[in-house]
Amino acid sequence: MTEIIVNSESRVFRDSLLKNHGAERLMLCYQCGSCTNDCPVARRIQEFRPRNIARLAMYGQKERLFSKDLLWLCAGCYTCYERCPQQVHVSEIISALRQAAFLEGKIHVTIKNIVSSLPLHGYIMEIGEFENELRQDDGLPPAPEPSLSEISTIMTRTGILARVGGG
Ligand code: SF4
């Protein structure tokens, strides 16, 4: 197992994480592993261990948490939260870690592509004739026409577009 080094930087990062909604109980984790046992992603991907993510977060190991794509694999199903005897909200902690990674421009390519699609199409993918026909088959009206200029303005002013390399 790789050595964990705790220094002032890691403490600052950990403390900033604790301020996020849902991450307040991180330090109550006693590493029982119940979250990992029932996590649907952990069952399929050996490297994805919510318990380990919680542990690394407790020690503020930002570089290790950001170094792989693991954070982006969480399905946000909240099973870990339901199973945790300490009500540690690992899924919310992962969301907070994703936000921190996003602010540093460390964005998974899939998310980058999805976000980049918004100012172009108004949706996370292009909705064309084919997609609208599928909607019609399900008795749905065509997808509403999005306001691309409004979406672009919001994404520019919030700095999101720049972070995904679009502005
Ligand atoms: S279930 Fe809760 S206490 Fe147990 S390892 Fe996961 S987060 Fe920690």
Ligand code: SF4
């Ligand atoms: S929310 Fe994420 S970490 Fe928690 S059980 Fe679901 S996939 Fe696993």
